[in-house]
Amino acid sequence: MSKAKIIINKDYQIGKIDNRIYGSFIEHLGRAVYGGIYQPGHETADKDGFRTDVINLVKELDVPVVRYPGGNFVSGYNWEDGVGPVSERPKKKELAWGVIEPNIIGTNEFAKWAKKAGTEVMMAVNLGTRGADKARNFVEYCNSPSGTYFSDLRIKHGVKEPHNIKLWCLGNEMDGPWQIGHKTAYEYGRAACETARLMKWVDPSIELVACGSSGLGMPTFASWEAEVLDETYDLVDYISLHQYYGKENSNSQTFLARTLDMDEFINKTVAVCDYVGAKKKSRKKINLSFDEWNVWRTGRADNHYQDIYSHEDAVLVGSMLITLLKHADRVKIACLAQLVNVIAPILTDDANAIRQTIFYPYMHASKFGRGTALQTLVECDKYDCPEYTGAPYIDSIAVETDKGVTLFAVNRSSEEVVLECDAGGYKGSKEPSHIAMFEDDIFATNTFDRPDTVKPKVMNDITCESSKSTCTIKTKLNPVSWNVIQF
Ligand code: AHR
Numbered sequence: 001m002s003k004a005k006i007i008i009n010k011d012y013q014i015g016k017i018d019n020r021i022y023g024s025f026i027e028h029l030g031r032a033v034y035g036g037i038y039q040p041g042h043e044t045a046d047k048d049g050f051r052t053d054v055i056n057l058v059k060e061l062d063v064p065v066v067r068y069p070g071g072n073f074v075s076g077y078n079w080e081d082g083v084g085p086v087s088e089r090p091k092k093k094e095l096a097w098g099v100i101e102p103n104i105i106g107t108n109e110f111a112k113w114a115k116k117a118g119t120e121v122m123m124a125v126n127l128g129t130r131g132a133d134k135a136r137n138f139v140e141y142c143n144s145p146s147g148t149y150f151s152d153l154r155i156k157h158g159v160k161e162p163h164n165i166k167l168w169c170l171g172n173e174m175d176g177p178w179q180i181g182h183k184t185a186y187e188y189g190r191a192a193c194e195t196a197r198l199m200k201w202v203d204p205s206i207e208l209v210a211c212g213s214s215g216l217g218m219p220t221f222a223s224w225e226a227e228v229l230d231e232t233y234d235l236v237d238y239i240s241l242h243q244y245y246g247k248e249n250s251n252s253q254t255f256l257a258r259t260l261d262m263d264e265f266i267n268k269t270v271a272v273c274d275y276v277g278a279k280k281k282s283r284k285k286i287n288l289s290f291d292e293w294n295v296w297r298t299g300r301a302d303n304h305y306q307d308i309y310s311h312e313d314a315v316l317v318g319s320m321l322i323t324l325l326k327h328a329d330r331v332k333i334a335c336l337a338q339l340v341n342v343i344a345p346i347l348t349d350d351a352n353a354i355r356q357t358i359f360y361p362y363m364h365a366s367k368f369g370r371g372t373a374l375q376t377l378v379e380c381d382k383y384d385c386p387e388y389t390g391a392p393y394i395d396s397i398a399v400e401t402d403k404g405v406t407l408f409a410v411n412r413s414s415e416e417v418v419l420e421c422d423a424g425g426y427k428g429s430k431e432p433s434h435i436a437m438f439e440d441d442i443f444a445t446n447t448f449d450r451p452d453t454v455k456p457k458v459m460n461d462i463t464c465e466s467s468k469s470t471c472t473i474k475t476k477l478n479p480v481s482w483n484v485i486q487f
Pocket residue numbers: 027070071072073172173292337338
Protein backbone atom coordinates (compact mmCIF):
# COMPACT_ATOMS: atom_id res chain seq x y z
CA MET A 1 0.00 0.00 0.00
CA SER A 2 1.50 3.38 -0.92
CA LYS A 3 0.70 6.93 0.20
CA ALA A 4 -0.13 10.09 -1.68
CA LYS A 5 -0.56 13.68 -0.67
CA ILE A 6 -2.53 16.28 -2.59
CA ILE A 7 -2.26 19.97 -1.78
CA ILE A 8 -5.05 22.29 -2.88
CA ASN A 9 -5.31 25.99 -2.23
CA LYS A 10 -8.16 28.39 -2.82
CA ASP A 11 -5.64 30.72 -4.48
CA TYR A 12 -4.28 28.15 -6.97
CA GLN A 13 -6.87 28.99 -9.57
CA ILE A 14 -6.45 27.75 -13.11
CA GLY A 15 -9.54 29.50 -14.36
CA LYS A 16 -13.29 29.51 -14.60
CA ILE A 17 -14.56 26.34 -16.23
CA ASP A 18 -16.61 26.90 -19.36
CA ASN A 19 -19.54 24.50 -19.01
CA ARG A 20 -19.20 23.62 -22.69
CA ILE A 21 -16.19 21.51 -21.68
CA TYR A 22 -18.85 18.85 -20.91
CA GLY A 23 -20.20 18.76 -24.46
CA SER A 24 -20.75 15.72 -26.63
CA PHE A 25 -21.27 14.75 -30.26
CA ILE A 26 -23.84 13.08 -32.48
CA GLU A 27 -22.93 12.19 -36.04
CA HIS A 28 -24.91 10.55 -38.80
CA LEU A 29 -22.92 7.39 -38.24
CA GLY A 30 -23.83 3.85 -37.23
CA ARG A 31 -26.87 3.83 -34.93
CA ALA A 32 -26.27 7.25 -33.34
CA VAL A 33 -29.19 8.98 -35.07
CA TYR A 34 -31.32 6.20 -36.54
CA GLY A 35 -31.93 3.65 -33.78
CA GLY A 36 -30.23 5.92 -31.24
CA ILE A 37 -31.92 9.26 -30.68
CA TYR A 38 -34.61 8.57 -33.31
CA GLN A 39 -36.69 5.40 -33.48
CA PRO A 40 -40.33 5.93 -34.31
CA GLY A 41 -42.41 3.01 -33.10
CA HIS A 42 -40.16 2.43 -30.07
CA GLU A 43 -42.26 2.14 -26.93
CA THR A 44 -40.70 5.30 -25.47
CA ALA A 45 -40.76 7.31 -28.73
CA ASP A 46 -42.52 10.67 -28.57
CA LYS A 47 -44.68 12.12 -31.34
CA ASP A 48 -41.56 13.16 -33.25
CA GLY A 49 -40.06 9.67 -33.07
CA PHE A 50 -37.41 10.59 -30.48
CA ARG A 51 -36.65 7.96 -27.85
CA THR A 52 -37.45 9.48 -24.49
CA ASP A 53 -35.45 6.78 -22.67
CA VAL A 54 -32.39 8.19 -24.45
CA ILE A 55 -33.39 11.79 -23.82
CA ASN A 56 -33.72 11.01 -20.10
CA LEU A 57 -30.19 9.62 -19.97
CA VAL A 58 -28.84 12.64 -21.87
CA LYS A 59 -30.54 14.84 -19.28
CA GLU A 60 -28.91 12.82 -16.49
CA LEU A 61 -25.57 13.72 -18.05
CA ASP A 62 -26.59 17.39 -18.28
CA VAL A 63 -24.87 17.88 -21.65
CA PRO A 64 -24.51 21.60 -22.42
CA VAL A 65 -23.74 21.34 -26.14
CA VAL A 66 -23.85 18.64 -28.83
CA ARG A 67 -21.79 18.82 -32.02
CA TYR A 68 -23.69 17.81 -35.18
CA PRO A 69 -23.96 16.37 -37.92
CA GLY A 70 -20.34 15.14 -38.15
CA GLY A 71 -17.53 14.19 -38.09
CA ASN A 72 -16.38 12.76 -41.39
CA PHE A 73 -20.04 12.72 -42.47
CA VAL A 74 -20.22 16.52 -42.71
CA SER A 75 -17.51 16.71 -45.38
CA GLY A 76 -19.89 15.24 -47.97
CA TYR A 77 -23.15 16.58 -46.56
CA ASN A 78 -25.53 19.01 -48.27
CA TRP A 79 -27.58 20.62 -45.53
CA GLU A 80 -30.41 21.34 -48.02
CA ASP A 81 -30.98 17.55 -48.33
CA GLY A 82 -32.06 17.44 -44.69
CA VAL A 83 -34.68 20.21 -44.65
CA GLY A 84 -38.20 20.55 -46.05
CA PRO A 85 -40.83 17.84 -46.40
CA VAL A 86 -39.30 14.49 -45.42
CA SER A 87 -41.03 12.70 -48.31
CA GLU A 88 -39.17 14.93 -50.77
CA ARG A 89 -35.73 14.53 -49.26
CA PRO A 90 -33.21 12.58 -51.31
CA LYS A 91 -31.67 9.28 -50.20
CA LYS A 92 -27.97 9.61 -50.94
CA LYS A 93 -24.82 7.54 -51.03
CA GLU A 94 -22.89 8.63 -47.95
CA LEU A 95 -19.23 8.43 -48.89
CA ALA A 96 -17.50 8.93 -45.55
CA TRP A 97 -18.90 5.74 -44.02
CA GLY A 98 -20.15 3.92 -47.13
CA VAL A 99 -23.87 3.74 -46.35
CA ILE A 100 -27.14 5.24 -47.66
CA GLU A 101 -28.26 8.39 -45.81
CA PRO A 102 -32.09 8.65 -45.78
CA ASN A 103 -32.09 12.30 -44.64
CA ILE A 104 -35.10 11.75 -42.38
CA ILE A 105 -33.33 13.65 -39.61
CA GLY A 106 -31.80 16.98 -40.59
CA THR A 107 -31.17 20.39 -39.09
CA ASN A 108 -34.67 21.24 -37.89
CA GLU A 109 -35.33 17.80 -36.40
CA PHE A 110 -31.98 17.78 -34.64
CA ALA A 111 -32.54 21.27 -33.23
CA LYS A 112 -35.90 20.07 -31.92
CA TRP A 113 -34.27 17.03 -30.33
CA ALA A 114 -31.60 19.24 -28.73
CA LYS A 115 -34.26 21.42 -27.15
CA LYS A 116 -36.00 18.36 -25.72
CA ALA A 117 -32.69 17.04 -24.40
CA GLY A 118 -31.89 20.41 -22.79
CA THR A 119 -28.78 21.06 -24.84
CA GLU A 120 -27.42 23.52 -27.44
CA VAL A 121 -26.34 22.66 -30.98
CA MET A 122 -22.73 23.09 -32.14
CA MET A 123 -23.11 22.96 -35.93
CA ALA A 124 -20.48 21.95 -38.48
CA VAL A 125 -20.39 23.17 -42.08
CA ASN A 126 -19.06 21.17 -45.01
CA LEU A 127 -15.66 22.41 -46.16
CA GLY A 128 -14.85 19.11 -47.88
CA THR A 129 -16.99 19.23 -51.02
CA ARG A 130 -18.36 22.74 -50.42
CA GLY A 131 -17.28 26.22 -49.39
CA ALA A 132 -18.18 29.72 -48.28
CA ASP A 133 -21.38 30.22 -50.26
CA LYS A 134 -23.29 27.19 -48.97
CA ALA A 135 -22.02 27.85 -45.45
CA ARG A 136 -23.28 31.43 -45.34
CA ASN A 137 -26.65 30.26 -46.71
CA PHE A 138 -26.81 27.72 -43.93
CA VAL A 139 -26.15 30.37 -41.25
CA GLU A 140 -28.88 32.50 -42.80
CA TYR A 141 -31.28 29.52 -42.79
CA CYS A 142 -30.56 28.77 -39.13
CA ASN A 143 -30.09 32.19 -37.57
CA SER A 144 -31.80 34.96 -39.57
CA PRO A 145 -35.25 35.83 -38.24
CA SER A 146 -37.13 36.39 -41.53
CA GLY A 147 -37.31 38.45 -44.71
CA THR A 148 -34.49 36.78 -46.64
CA TYR A 149 -34.63 33.80 -48.98
CA PHE A 150 -33.15 31.25 -46.59
CA SER A 151 -34.81 32.50 -43.41
CA ASP A 152 -38.15 32.47 -45.22
CA LEU A 153 -37.40 28.97 -46.47
CA ARG A 154 -36.95 27.84 -42.86
CA ILE A 155 -40.28 29.46 -41.97
CA LYS A 156 -41.88 27.70 -44.97
CA HIS A 157 -40.47 24.48 -43.50
CA GLY A 158 -42.50 25.10 -40.36
CA VAL A 159 -39.82 26.65 -38.12
CA LYS A 160 -40.84 30.20 -37.33
CA GLU A 161 -38.19 31.15 -34.80
CA PRO A 162 -34.51 31.08 -35.78
CA HIS A 163 -32.41 28.36 -34.16
CA ASN A 164 -29.79 30.92 -33.09
CA ILE A 165 -26.92 28.46 -33.26
CA LYS A 166 -23.96 30.23 -31.71
CA LEU A 167 -21.12 27.78 -32.23
CA TRP A 168 -19.98 26.60 -35.69
CA CYS A 169 -17.19 24.28 -36.84
CA LEU A 170 -15.43 25.17 -40.08
CA GLY A 171 -15.35 21.62 -41.45
CA ASN A 172 -14.00 18.49 -39.81
CA GLU A 173 -10.52 16.91 -39.63
CA MET A 174 -9.42 18.56 -42.86
CA ASP A 175 -5.81 17.52 -42.09
CA GLY A 176 -6.72 13.83 -42.48
CA PRO A 177 -6.07 12.11 -45.82
CA TRP A 178 -9.23 10.05 -45.11
CA GLN A 179 -11.39 13.17 -45.14
CA ILE A 180 -13.67 13.89 -48.11
CA GLY A 181 -12.10 16.99 -49.66
CA HIS A 182 -8.88 16.71 -47.61
CA LYS A 183 -6.73 19.80 -48.00
CA THR A 184 -3.25 21.09 -47.31
CA ALA A 185 -3.01 23.50 -44.37
CA TYR A 186 -2.77 26.46 -46.73
CA GLU A 187 -5.73 25.33 -48.87
CA TYR A 188 -7.83 24.76 -45.78
CA GLY A 189 -6.67 27.97 -44.11
CA ARG A 190 -7.75 30.02 -47.13
CA ALA A 191 -11.11 28.23 -47.42
CA ALA A 192 -11.76 28.58 -43.69
CA CYS A 193 -10.84 32.27 -43.76
CA GLU A 194 -13.22 33.17 -46.61
CA THR A 195 -15.99 30.99 -45.16
CA ALA A 196 -15.55 32.51 -41.70
CA ARG A 197 -15.81 36.04 -43.09
CA LEU A 198 -19.07 35.37 -44.86
CA MET A 199 -20.59 33.43 -41.97
CA LYS A 200 -19.78 36.23 -39.53
CA TRP A 201 -21.16 38.84 -41.92
CA VAL A 202 -24.46 36.96 -41.92
CA ASP A 203 -24.43 36.64 -38.12
CA PRO A 204 -21.69 38.55 -36.26
CA SER A 205 -22.67 36.92 -32.97
CA ILE A 206 -21.50 33.41 -33.90
CA GLU A 207 -18.27 31.80 -32.71
CA LEU A 208 -16.12 29.73 -35.06
CA VAL A 209 -13.88 26.71 -34.60
CA ALA A 210 -11.11 26.08 -37.14
CA CYS A 211 -9.89 22.53 -37.70
CA GLY A 212 -6.69 21.71 -35.85
CA SER A 213 -5.07 18.29 -35.89
CA SER A 214 -6.86 14.94 -35.76
CA GLY A 215 -4.41 13.70 -33.16
CA LEU A 216 -1.02 14.43 -31.63
CA GLY A 217 0.46 11.77 -33.91
CA MET A 218 -0.51 13.46 -37.17
CA PRO A 219 2.64 14.11 -39.25
CA THR A 220 1.48 17.67 -39.92
CA PHE A 221 0.74 18.47 -36.25
CA ALA A 222 1.91 21.95 -35.20
CA SER A 223 2.79 23.17 -38.69
CA TRP A 224 -0.88 22.57 -39.62
CA GLU A 225 -2.11 24.74 -36.74
CA ALA A 226 0.49 27.43 -37.46
CA GLU A 227 -0.41 27.69 -41.15
CA VAL A 228 -4.17 27.52 -40.60
CA LEU A 229 -4.01 30.21 -37.92
CA ASP A 230 -1.76 32.35 -40.11
CA GLU A 231 -4.73 32.54 -42.51
CA THR A 232 -7.59 32.71 -40.01
CA TYR A 233 -6.33 34.21 -36.74
CA ASP A 234 -8.54 37.31 -36.68
CA LEU A 235 -11.69 35.48 -37.77
CA VAL A 236 -11.84 32.34 -35.66
CA ASP A 237 -12.26 31.87 -31.93
CA TYR A 238 -11.09 28.31 -31.35
CA ILE A 239 -8.88 25.66 -32.89
CA SER A 240 -10.01 22.04 -32.60
CA LEU A 241 -8.18 18.99 -31.25
CA HIS A 242 -9.32 15.38 -31.69
CA GLN A 243 -7.89 12.38 -29.86
CA TYR A 244 -9.00 8.80 -29.24
CA TYR A 245 -7.06 6.22 -27.26
CA GLY A 246 -7.20 2.48 -27.92
CA LYS A 247 -5.72 -0.31 -25.86
CA GLU A 248 -3.85 -2.00 -28.74
CA ASN A 249 -1.26 -4.28 -27.17
CA SER A 250 -0.44 -2.04 -24.24
CA ASN A 251 -0.72 -3.08 -20.63
CA SER A 252 -3.08 -1.41 -18.21
CA GLN A 253 -0.56 1.03 -16.76
CA THR A 254 0.54 2.24 -20.19
CA PHE A 255 -3.09 2.59 -21.26
CA LEU A 256 -3.97 4.61 -18.15
CA ALA A 257 -0.98 6.92 -18.69
CA ARG A 258 -2.19 7.96 -22.18
CA THR A 259 -3.41 11.25 -20.74
CA LEU A 260 0.22 12.34 -20.46
CA ASP A 261 0.06 12.52 -24.29
CA MET A 262 -3.25 14.39 -24.14
CA ASP A 263 -1.64 16.91 -21.79
CA GLU A 264 1.28 17.32 -24.20
CA PHE A 265 -1.14 17.75 -27.13
CA ILE A 266 -2.95 20.57 -25.33
CA ASN A 267 0.26 22.30 -24.17
CA LYS A 268 1.78 22.21 -27.64
CA THR A 269 -1.41 23.43 -29.33
CA VAL A 270 -1.58 26.36 -26.90
CA ALA A 271 2.07 27.11 -27.69
CA VAL A 272 1.37 27.21 -31.44
CA CYS A 273 -1.70 29.43 -30.98
CA ASP A 274 0.33 31.88 -28.89
CA TYR A 275 3.26 31.76 -31.30
CA VAL A 276 1.00 32.81 -34.18
CA GLY A 277 -0.60 35.47 -31.98
CA ALA A 278 2.83 36.79 -31.03
CA LYS A 279 3.96 36.82 -34.66
CA LYS A 280 0.87 38.80 -35.58
CA LYS A 281 1.40 41.12 -32.60
CA SER A 282 -2.18 40.35 -31.65
CA ARG A 283 -3.68 40.64 -28.18
CA LYS A 284 -6.36 38.14 -29.13
CA LYS A 285 -6.06 34.61 -27.71
CA ILE A 286 -7.24 31.58 -29.64
CA ASN A 287 -8.78 29.04 -27.28
CA LEU A 288 -9.14 25.29 -27.70
CA SER A 289 -12.12 23.19 -28.67
CA PHE A 290 -11.28 19.54 -27.90
CA ASP A 291 -14.33 18.53 -29.88
CA GLU A 292 -13.67 14.81 -30.22
CA TRP A 293 -12.17 12.76 -27.41
CA ASN A 294 -12.76 9.32 -25.96
CA VAL A 295 -11.48 5.79 -25.65
CA TRP A 296 -12.03 4.01 -28.99
CA ARG A 297 -11.15 0.34 -28.78
CA THR A 298 -12.80 -1.80 -31.38
CA GLY A 299 -15.94 -0.09 -32.70
CA ARG A 300 -15.94 -0.65 -36.45
CA ALA A 301 -18.49 -0.82 -39.28
CA ASP A 302 -19.48 -4.45 -38.59
CA ASN A 303 -20.72 -3.54 -35.11
CA HIS A 304 -22.03 -0.08 -36.05
CA TYR A 305 -18.98 1.55 -34.40
CA GLN A 306 -20.26 0.53 -30.99
CA ASP A 307 -17.65 0.05 -28.31
CA ILE A 308 -18.48 -1.91 -25.19
CA TYR A 309 -16.58 -0.09 -22.46
CA SER A 310 -14.88 -1.72 -19.49
CA HIS A 311 -14.23 -0.36 -16.03
CA GLU A 312 -10.63 0.31 -17.06
CA ASP A 313 -11.90 2.45 -19.98
CA ALA A 314 -14.02 4.46 -17.54
CA VAL A 315 -10.91 5.20 -15.47
CA LEU A 316 -9.07 6.51 -18.54
CA VAL A 317 -12.12 8.61 -19.48
CA GLY A 318 -11.98 10.04 -15.94
CA SER A 319 -8.32 10.88 -16.41
CA MET A 320 -9.13 12.53 -19.78
CA LEU A 321 -11.73 14.70 -18.03
CA ILE A 322 -9.14 15.63 -15.40
CA THR A 323 -6.72 16.58 -18.19
CA LEU A 324 -9.29 18.85 -19.84
CA LEU A 325 -10.01 20.52 -16.50
CA LYS A 326 -6.29 21.07 -15.85
CA HIS A 327 -6.41 23.31 -18.93
CA ALA A 328 -9.66 25.11 -18.12
CA ASP A 329 -7.95 28.42 -18.85
CA ARG A 330 -7.62 27.54 -22.56
CA VAL A 331 -9.89 24.55 -23.27
CA LYS A 332 -13.31 26.14 -23.48
CA ILE A 333 -15.20 23.46 -25.40
CA ALA A 334 -14.84 19.69 -25.40
CA CYS A 335 -17.04 16.96 -26.85
CA LEU A 336 -17.05 13.38 -25.65
CA ALA A 337 -17.34 11.52 -28.94
CA GLN A 338 -19.93 10.37 -29.22
CA LEU A 339 -23.15 10.39 -27.18
CA VAL A 340 -25.37 7.50 -28.24
CA ASN A 341 -24.34 4.05 -29.55
CA VAL A 342 -21.32 5.13 -31.61
CA ILE A 343 -18.33 4.98 -29.19
CA ALA A 344 -20.72 6.32 -26.59
CA PRO A 345 -21.75 6.41 -22.92
CA ILE A 346 -25.36 5.51 -23.85
CA LEU A 347 -26.09 2.24 -25.62
CA THR A 348 -29.45 1.21 -27.04
CA ASP A 349 -30.98 -1.91 -28.49
CA ASP A 350 -34.51 -2.14 -29.82
CA ALA A 351 -35.84 -2.40 -26.26
CA ASN A 352 -33.61 -0.59 -23.78
CA ALA A 353 -31.09 2.18 -23.30
CA ILE A 354 -28.28 1.52 -20.83
CA ARG A 355 -25.43 3.42 -19.19
CA GLN A 356 -22.01 2.20 -20.27
CA THR A 357 -19.17 2.35 -17.73
CA ILE A 358 -17.88 5.66 -19.15
CA PHE A 359 -21.27 7.26 -18.52
CA TYR A 360 -20.40 7.71 -14.86
CA PRO A 361 -17.15 9.73 -14.85
CA TYR A 362 -18.66 11.93 -17.55
CA MET A 363 -21.81 12.46 -15.46
CA HIS A 364 -19.80 13.14 -12.29
CA ALA A 365 -17.64 15.74 -14.01
CA SER A 366 -20.62 17.40 -15.65
CA LYS A 367 -22.61 17.50 -12.39
CA PHE A 368 -19.92 18.16 -9.80
CA GLY A 369 -17.22 19.85 -11.89
CA ARG A 370 -18.72 23.24 -12.64
CA GLY A 371 -17.06 26.31 -11.20
CA THR A 372 -13.38 27.25 -10.96
CA ALA A 373 -10.61 24.75 -11.65
CA LEU A 374 -7.93 24.59 -8.95
CA GLN A 375 -4.47 23.22 -9.47
CA THR A 376 -3.52 20.23 -7.33
CA LEU A 377 0.06 19.58 -6.22
CA VAL A 378 0.48 15.83 -5.99
CA GLU A 379 3.17 13.93 -4.12
CA CYS A 380 2.92 10.25 -5.05
CA ASP A 381 4.91 7.30 -6.35
CA LYS A 382 5.71 7.16 -10.03
CA TYR A 383 6.21 4.32 -12.46
CA ASP A 384 7.99 3.46 -15.68
CA CYS A 385 6.21 1.50 -18.37
CA PRO A 386 7.07 0.74 -22.01
CA GLU A 387 5.99 4.16 -23.32
CA TYR A 388 6.31 6.49 -20.32
CA THR A 389 8.95 7.25 -17.72
CA GLY A 390 7.95 8.65 -14.34
CA ALA A 391 4.17 8.44 -14.79
CA PRO A 392 2.49 9.48 -11.51
CA TYR A 393 0.13 6.91 -10.02
CA ILE A 394 -2.32 9.63 -9.03
CA ASP A 395 -3.95 12.05 -11.46
CA SER A 396 -6.17 14.76 -10.00
CA ILE A 397 -7.86 18.13 -10.29
CA ALA A 398 -10.01 20.15 -7.90
CA VAL A 399 -12.99 22.35 -8.66
CA GLU A 400 -14.43 25.06 -6.45
CA THR A 401 -18.18 24.79 -7.02
CA ASP A 402 -21.04 26.77 -5.53
CA LYS A 403 -21.47 24.00 -2.94
CA GLY A 404 -17.86 23.47 -1.85
CA VAL A 405 -14.90 21.68 -3.39
CA THR A 406 -14.87 18.60 -5.61
CA LEU A 407 -11.65 16.65 -5.95
CA PHE A 408 -11.53 14.26 -8.91
CA ALA A 409 -8.77 11.66 -8.61
CA VAL A 410 -7.70 8.62 -10.59
CA ASN A 411 -5.52 5.93 -9.11
CA ARG A 412 -3.59 4.27 -11.96
CA SER A 413 -1.92 1.81 -9.62
CA SER A 414 -2.99 -1.80 -9.15
CA GLU A 415 -2.59 -1.20 -5.41
CA GLU A 416 -4.60 0.78 -2.91
CA VAL A 417 -3.24 4.28 -2.15
CA VAL A 418 -3.78 6.05 1.17
CA LEU A 419 -4.59 9.66 0.41
CA GLU A 420 -4.20 12.77 2.49
CA CYS A 421 -5.38 16.03 1.00
CA ASP A 422 -4.65 19.46 2.51
CA ALA A 423 -7.02 22.13 1.28
CA GLY A 424 -5.83 25.63 2.16
CA GLY A 425 -8.45 28.34 2.33
CA TYR A 426 -11.32 25.89 2.86
CA LYS A 427 -12.92 25.02 6.18
CA GLY A 428 -14.10 21.69 4.86
CA SER A 429 -17.33 19.96 5.69
CA LYS A 430 -18.65 17.86 8.55
CA GLU A 431 -20.03 15.47 5.99
CA PRO A 432 -17.44 14.98 3.28
CA SER A 433 -18.39 12.43 0.63
CA HIS A 434 -16.53 9.97 -1.52
CA ILE A 435 -17.94 8.23 -4.58
CA ALA A 436 -15.65 5.70 -6.25
CA MET A 437 -15.56 3.35 -9.20
CA PHE A 438 -13.36 0.27 -8.78
CA GLU A 439 -13.77 -3.37 -9.75
CA ASP A 440 -11.98 -6.65 -8.97
CA ASP A 441 -12.26 -7.35 -12.69
CA ILE A 442 -11.10 -4.19 -14.41
CA PHE A 443 -12.41 -5.53 -17.71
CA ALA A 444 -15.99 -5.80 -16.40
CA THR A 445 -18.62 -4.19 -18.66
CA ASN A 446 -22.31 -3.32 -18.53
CA THR A 447 -24.55 -5.36 -20.78
CA PHE A 448 -28.27 -5.31 -21.58
CA ASP A 449 -28.66 -8.41 -19.36
CA ARG A 450 -26.58 -6.94 -16.53
CA PRO A 451 -26.67 -3.14 -16.98
CA ASP A 452 -25.51 -2.39 -13.43
CA THR A 453 -22.38 -4.54 -13.26
CA VAL A 454 -20.13 -1.48 -13.18
CA LYS A 455 -21.39 1.53 -11.34
CA PRO A 456 -20.19 4.03 -8.74
CA LYS A 457 -20.19 3.10 -5.08
CA VAL A 458 -20.68 5.43 -2.12
CA MET A 459 -17.70 5.05 0.23
CA ASN A 460 -17.69 5.44 4.01
CA ASP A 461 -13.96 5.78 4.40
CA ILE A 462 -13.52 9.54 4.39
CA THR A 463 -12.73 11.99 7.18
CA CYS A 464 -12.33 15.74 7.18
CA GLU A 465 -10.48 17.59 9.98
CA SER A 466 -11.17 21.28 9.85
CA SER A 467 -9.39 24.25 11.32
CA LYS A 468 -10.17 27.92 10.74
CA SER A 469 -8.79 28.31 7.26
CA THR A 470 -7.76 24.87 6.14
CA CYS A 471 -8.88 21.26 6.23
CA THR A 472 -7.36 17.82 5.83
CA ILE A 473 -9.20 15.04 4.03
CA LYS A 474 -8.17 11.43 4.54
CA THR A 475 -9.38 8.50 2.51
CA LYS A 476 -8.23 5.54 0.42
CA LEU A 477 -8.12 5.25 -3.33
CA ASN A 478 -8.83 1.73 -4.54
CA PRO A 479 -6.65 0.10 -7.20
CA VAL A 480 -7.44 1.34 -10.75
CA SER A 481 -10.17 3.67 -9.57
CA TRP A 482 -12.05 6.86 -10.39
CA ASN A 483 -12.87 8.98 -7.33
CA VAL A 484 -15.11 11.94 -6.63
CA ILE A 485 -14.42 13.53 -3.25
CA GLN A 486 -16.56 16.44 -2.07
CA PHE A 487 -16.05 18.63 0.97
O1 AHR B 1 -16.21 10.13 -34.08
C1 AHR B 1 -15.99 9.26 -35.14
C2 AHR B 1 -15.09 9.86 -36.23
O2 AHR B 1 -13.80 10.03 -35.73
C3 AHR B 1 -15.49 11.22 -36.72
O3 AHR B 1 -16.40 11.17 -37.78
C4 AHR B 1 -14.19 11.77 -37.23
O4 AHR B 1 -14.16 13.18 -37.15
C5 AHR B 1 -13.15 11.09 -36.40
O5 AHR B 1 -12.12 10.60 -37.16
